[in-house]
Amino acid sequence: MNILKLIKSQSNKNYFRSFSSIKSIHAREILDSRGNPTVECEVTTSNGIFTAAVPSGASTGIYEAVEIRDNVSFRYGGKGVQQAVNAVNITIADALKGESVTEQQKIDEIMVKRLDGTFNKHGWTKSHLGANAILSVSLAVARAGAAAKGIPLYQYLGNLAEKKQQKFIMPVPSLNVINGGKHAGNKLAMQEFMILPIGANSFKEGLQMGAEVYHALKSVIKKKYGLDATNVGDEGGFAPNIQETRDGLNLLVEAIQKSGHEGKIVLGMDVAASEFWNEKQKLYDLDFKNKSNDGSHRISGQQLTKLYEEICKDYPIKSIEDPFDQDDWIAYQNMNESLGQQVQIVGDDLLVTNPMKVQNAIDKLACNALLLKVNQIGTVTESIQAARLAQDNNFGVMVSHRSGETEDTFIADLSVGLACGQIKTGAPCRSERLAKYNQLLRIEEQLGSKAVYAGQYFRYPSNLL
Numbered sequence: 001m002n003i004l005k006l007i008k009s010q011s012n013k014n015y016f017r018s019f020s021s022i023k024s025i026h027a028r029e030i031l032d033s034r035g036n037p038t039v040e041c042e043v044t045t046s047n048g049i050f051t052a053a054v055p056s057g058a059s060t061g062i063y064e065a066v067e068i069r070d071n072v073s074f075r076y077g078g079k080g081v082q083q084a085v086n087a088v089n090i091t092i093a094d095a096l097k098g099e100s101v102t103e104q105q106k107i108d109e110i111m112v113k114r115l116d117g118t119f120n121k122h123g124w125t126k127s128h129l130g131a132n133a134i135l136s137v138s139l140a141v142a143r144a145g146a147a148a149k150g151i152p153l154y155q156y157l158g159n160l161a162e163k164k165q166q167k168f169i170m171p172v173p174s175l176n177v178i179n180g181g182k183h184a185g186n187k188l189a190m191q192e193f194m195i196l197p198i199g200a201n202s203f204k205e206g207l208q209m210g211a212e213v214y215h216a217l218k219s220v221i222k223k224k225y226g227l228d229a230t231n232v233g234d235e236g237g238f239a240p241n242i243q244e245t246r247d248g249l250n251l252l253v254e255a256i257q258k259s260g261h262e263g264k265i266v267l268g269m270d271v272a273a274s275e276f277w278n279e280k281q282k283l284y285d286l287d288f289k290n291k292s293n294d295g296s297h298r299i300s301g302q303q304l305t306k307l308y309e310e311i312c313k314d315y316p317i318k319s320i321e322d323p324f325d326q327d328d329w330i331a332y333q334n335m336n337e338s339l340g341q342q343v344q345i346v347g348d349d350l351l352v353t354n355p356m357k358v359q360n361a362i363d364k365l366a367c368n369a370l371l372l373k374v375n376q377i378g379t380v381t382e383s384i385q386a387a388r389l390a391q392d393n394n395f396g397v398m399v400s401h402r403s404g405e406t407e408d409t410f411i412a413d414l415s416v417g418l419a420c421g422q423i424k425t426g427a428p429c430r431s432e433r434l435a436k437y438n439q440l441l442r443i444e445e446q447l448g449s450k451a452v453y454a455g456q457y458f459r460y461p462s463n464l465l
Contacts, residue, residue: 018100019045020102020148022099022100022422023045023046023097024043024337025096026042026223027040027133028085030406032404032405033403033404033406034234036056037080037081038055038132039132039264040053041092041139043101043137043140046115047079048144052139052140053406054132055405061274062326063326064131064352066130066131070083084129084130087130091129091135100148101144104138104380105160107137107141108381108382111138112379131378136357138380138381141380141407142380154417154443157418161388166450167450170415170447171421172206172422172458173207173424175194175424175428177214177217177238177252178239179237179238180193180248183234183403185238187243189270190269190272193249194270195210195267196268197209197261198455199261199264200453204441209259209265209266211428212259212261213255216256217251221280224240227241229241232427236428236433249314252267267317269320270348271320273325278298278342281298283298284298284324301324301331305338308323308339318342320344321344321347321348321371332345332367336366347367348373352377362393362395366460370386370387370390371398372387372400383414396421396459397460398420398422399418400425406432407432408435411425411436412425412436419461423436424460
């Protein structure tokens with residue numbers, strides 16, 4: 001009997017192995033939401049074909065894992081990704097054939113450590129094969145792994161993170177409804193002005209609130225600045241030709257009031273301060289888009305901190321991302337000390353989803369939240385490691401898209417699986433943004449009573465579990 005059980009057990013293992021083994025991997029060049037090339041990957045198993053596409057950022061941190069571009073000027077202005085595609089189709093595909101898609105960490109480590117092997121003091125750089133090549137495979141493998149296990153992707157990702165959840169946290173959407181910085185052609189230095197519907201009772205209701213404020217905002221902007229001002233930026237937000245931070249915040253407050261959701265929605269900002277940091281003068285230039293400016297808008301880190309303190313008193317701001325340059329650690333520490341109790345201070349360029357950088361921020365008390373962007377680090381495994389490290393140290397975690405996006409919805413499942421409590425993926429406009437929000441609507445409906453909206457606990461959603 002024991003021999004028969006052993007034979008049956010081994011037979012089941014072999015069957016599952018054949019079901020989950022990689023038969024082939026194929027990558028191709030597709031276009032993102034800005035019309036620039038990016039990498040899409042297909043992983044084929046006996047269970048089917050599983051596809052993933054990687055995004056790309058406009059304002060990027062200097063410590064991000066390396067995205068490989070062809071730099072051939074006559075093709076896509078040098079932005080082609082055929083080199084990364086070839087890295088997948090030749091190097092990675094051959095090495096991973098026969099591997100089980102349920103071995104996510106093993107597969108990611110093969111790509112990062114054995115096939116690529118590039119490393120610096122901040123971690124694995126992926127500069128040989130390219131983070132865009134490696135990530136496309138990593139994401140597709142995770143999808144295939146979920147299918148092999150017969151469970152939804154969000155649950156599978158939670159399992160990879162060793163989350164044992166009876167309930168699942170639905171994130172608060174942080175909707176970027178006014179665009180500035182490098183995401184828009186206006187004068188506004190600060191990059192994103194966001195609304196967070198923390199007073200909703202569900203993700204569905206929160207998204208509805210966000211959409212209603214968005215439409216109210218359009219009418220407010222049109223009335224104040226004309227129809228041309230309702231043109232949208234890379235992430236679907238409006239880009240009125242304003243320069244002052246308070247002008248953007250006033251527009252949000254008026255739109256919230258007009259929509260009838262006052263008291264249920266708080267504000268967030270992505271300053272992206274590295275984009276207007278003047279390294280030579282060690283000053284922040286709030287008129288950086290005007291190359292002939294007289295310097296009157298250049299201020300110190302201390303002055304910028306004072307500005308944040310003042311607007312946080314005057315407006316319901318609960319989240320500020322990248323308030324300083326990615327190397328201005330002292331300014332981060334000072335702001336975290338003065339505002340960290342009342343405001344979420346999010347590290348994006350500061351942390352670049354890198355576990356080593358996250359640990360440094362924890363040690364220095366530099367911020368209190370991580371912006372989780374999978375393409376900054378280049379694998380699912382390292383992304384989960386960064387998120388877990390942040391959460392274990394009482395940091396908030398906000399899952400994020402990039403300004404150059406695709407219709408891929410992976411990050412929607414990631415935000416639920418890791419119980420992050422918050423996600424930003426643009427305005428309720430443009431299909432590459434809405435694809436993620438709509439996927440979250442489906443997940444919430446599928447979960448039914450097992451879904452818990454993070455709401456006011458968006459910074460510390462574990463309190464709801």
